[in-house]
Amino acid sequence: xxxxxxxxxxxxxxxxxxxxxxxxxxxxxxxxxxxxxxxxxxxxxxxxxxxxxxxxxxxxxxxxxxxxxxxxxxxxxxxxxxxxxxxxxxxxxxxxxxxxxxxxxxxxxx
Amino acid sequence: xxxxxxxxxxxxxxxxxxxxxxxxxxxxxxxxxxxxxxxxxxxxxxxxxxxxxxxxxxxxxxxxxxxxxxxxxxxxxxxxxxxxxxxxxxxxxxxxxxxxxxxxxxxxxxxxxxx
Numbered sequence: 001x002x003x004x005x006x007x008x009x010x011x012x013x014x015x016x017x018x019x020x021x022x023x024x025x026x027x028x029x030x031x032x033x034x035x036x037x038x039x040x041x042x043x044x045x046x047x048x049x050x051x052x053x054x055x056x057x058x059x060x061x062x063x064x065x066x067x068x069x070x071x072x073x074x075x076x077x078x079x080x081x082x083x084x085x086x087x088x089x090x091x092x093x094x095x096x097x098x099x100x101x102x103x104x105x106x107x108x109x110x
Numbered sequence: 111x112x113x114x115x116x117x118x119x120x121x122x123x124x125x126x127x128x129x130x131x132x133x134x135x136x137x138x139x140x141x142x143x144x145x146x147x148x149x150x151x152x153x154x155x156x157x158x159x160x161x162x163x164x165x166x167x168x169x170x171x172x173x174x175x176x177x178x179x180x181x182x183x184x185x186x187x188x189x190x191x192x193x194x195x196x197x198x199x200x201x202x203x204x205x206x207x208x209x210x211x212x213x214x215x216x217x218x219x220x221x222x223x224x225x
Contacts (some may be wrong), residue, residue, distance in 0.1 A: 007209055014186070032212055034211075034213060034214070036216075041217070041218075042218055043116075043200050043202075043216035043217050043218045043219045044153075044214060044216045045115075046214070046215070049213060053216040090152065093212045096207075097143070097155060097158055097166065097207055097212060098155075098212050100152055101152065102151075102152040103152065109179070
């Protein structure tokens with residue numbers, strides 16, 4: 001089955017800095033790659049996703065890049081703000097259900 | 111508001127109790143899921159339902175019993191749980207259980223504590 005590795009497990013940045021979270025996947029048939037943000041006491045919320053026919057997608061301060069050859073995808077957050085502090089999960093799916101990474105706790109200090 | 115509602119938000123139960131978690135989605139999706147989220151562990155997929163039929167059961171102990179009476183409702187019946195079952199239980203739904211339509215919407219979760 002699919003295996004998704006996510007790094008780092010914890011990331012601390014200063015407000016205004018950029019943050020990058022990286023994931024790799026194993027199943028070459030995977031074609032959908034969402035990113036979720038989970039705040040304390042809440043369920044994960046989809047923040048951005050990318051499909052395999054696209055190499056990059058951007059939505060304001062967040063962007064995702066996908067390298068299908070290398071089987072890795074990354075989340076980029078620019079101009080980080082304290083409210084970006086949360087746990088972020090990457091995931092992938094092909095013909096089966098989503099497989100999630102272990103999550104990255106992002107801490108943005110004022 | 112994500113369109114997926116879970117009740118209760120918090121539940122404390124003894125090991126001999128029987129309780130049920132409820133999930134309702136108002137998104138017109140055909141697939142629903144139960145996930146378990148424990149501290150410092152990845153999201154663990156428990157059950158998948160597609161068009162009210164269970165399509166995946168990831169070796170979950172029989173003390174967890176899912177029920178999907180229709181495409182909008184999903185239950186998780188609990189009995190004789192163990193303290194290690196304490197976790198956040200998340201319900202999710204998506205248009206389809208696989209492929210590019212697996213964009214999943216999660217509920218807020220039920221924080222379960224087994225004492």
